[in-house]
Amino acid sequence: MNSRRVVITGLGALSALGNDVKSNWQNAKEGKSGAGAITYFDAEKFKTRFASELKGFDPTQRLDRNDIKRSDLYTQYGLYVAAEAMEDAGLDVSQLDSPFDAGVIWGTSQGGMNTFEKEMKEFVANDLTPRFNPFFIPKYLVNMASGVISMKYGFMGINYTPVTACASSNSAIMDAFNYIKWGKAKVIITGGSDSPITEAAMGGFNALKALSTRNEEPTSASRPFDVDRDGFVMGEGAAALILEEYEHAKKRGAKIYGEVVGAAMTADAYHLTATHPEGAGASQCMKFALEESGLTMQDIDYLNAHATSTPTGDLSEIKAISRLLDGNYDKLHISATKSMTGHLLGAAGAIEAIFCVKAINEGIIPPTINTETLDPAIPQGVQIVTKSAIEKKVKVALSNTFGFGGHNASVVFKEFV
Structure with missing residues (x-):
């Protein structure tokens, strides 16, 4: 096909x-x-x-x-x-x-x-x-x-x-x-x-x-x-x-904001409401989406995290991301825009997709607000954008969403060239 x-x-x-x-x-x-x-x-x-x-x-x-x-x-x-x-x-x-x-x-x-x-x-x-x-x-x-x-x-x-x-x-x-x-x-x-x-x-x-x-x-x-x-x-x-x-x-001469180059879904097969503690399903979901796009996590400039502000969920996502980065934290910047919008449940991925596209278009990564002291369990070197936005050339962005029932979904957006 x-x-x-x-x-x-x-x-x-x-x-x-x-x-x-x-x-x-x-x-x-x-x-x-x-x-x-x-x-x-x-x-x-x-x-x-x-x-x-x-x-x-x-x-x-x-x-x-x-x-x-x-x-x-x-x-x-x-x-x-x-x-x-x-x-x-x-x-x-x-x-x-x-x-x-x-x-x-x-x-x-x-x-x-x-x-x-x-x-x-x-x-x-x-x-x-x-x-x-x-x-x-x-x-x-x-x-x-x-x-x-x-x-x-x-x-x-x-x-x-x-x-x-x-x-x-x-x-x-x-x-x-x-x-x-x-x-x-x-x-x-x-x-x-x-x-x-x-x-x-x-x-x-x-x-x-x-x-x-x-x-x-x-x-x-x-x-x-x-x-x-x-x-x-x-x-x-x-x-x-x-x-x-x-x-x-x-x-038809349409303006183009960017393109979708990869997407995937997996299941945690773990718990009704909790994410897998080690982020097993989430990690594989991101990996599948990246493989379809022909990219690796080292190619991602910005990741809009699912990160809802729950004690277990945020850490499991960071573990999943860290597994794919394998200690190479220099390029990737992460933020959680739910800190500003709240959690839109079934609409969360859509509003966060728009933030990813706008980050690519304008070279600005929105912040994670209210995060004063990072959880000490987060690995040293992970770059979470807090307090205020940063300017950065964003060619590729990845958006994560995870749902009750163990549903994981990741989408990769890319600058249109």
Whole structure:
């Protein structure tokens, strides 16, 4: 099977750092935190009372009333960033030989959690009388964002949703890359969205002891690799990338941000929620992705770490990276942008993919904020960018995401030449 080049021609982003790519990137470079007190519900009785909520999000800026009425928040977020990415790419279905040449592969971890909670609360409030909204089922289904995005743009090709917990959008990017590389599509909207700042999600993750409980200092709560880290900060949002077959992009004169050159997935086969303590699956995942790209870890300039700020997870990832570096730490710089955005769960890989692409485009590596004292278990020489961004020529970047269930997904991005 012939292998085709896969380039990135459009970007869209939505997180606590901003409602478009420009503001997200600017605030990430400046090391700003999006965390604050929860406003979506009364969190007074919760162990964690803060999260990284969107700021001033107005869906009517990009969506019509029917889009909003018929969609859960996670789908609205997906539609919103897809619209930005499509506009950025200057793309519409009329530029395709066939609508079956274009598709959508969209990741999420929880789908319509907001809708499910709301409908069940109303069911109980109505004395268990079933008066469900007719849009209840289509709003909460995890595949609905991919379906609705395809309807919006008339893309009739490959369309589905990989669900691999917090690795979901990296899984989606990998699949989109593969389908284009194999010649089964020319354009795919990919990425992911999640809206998990809900009572059930916050309470459930608290029960797992996965969330930080620094309620008095939310902006400094997410501290990846720090000796005093105590869990992640819940975030929400979405990000989209337009992946396109190179010759197709070239023919229509599209601007090109970079290209995807390798991707892989593995399983830890170890634990429901914990990563493998030695990073066995993660290490092999990165190795497979690099082998496909024809590169080694020594070729990577920037690695956007999964690093959620959990005690065990951060260290297992560093062990996995160190195994591949074999003591050669001089070139690679690492940062964890979840310290600013919070953890977007199924959308994490997508927003971090955009940070990788922007790092390549601008020669700037965003920081890991709040990390004051590195965990002494981290090997000497590992270069973690803390406190403020650094300037560095970035030709190749690697993004890691790992999900509950032992899912690992890595994607390699490269400067387009």
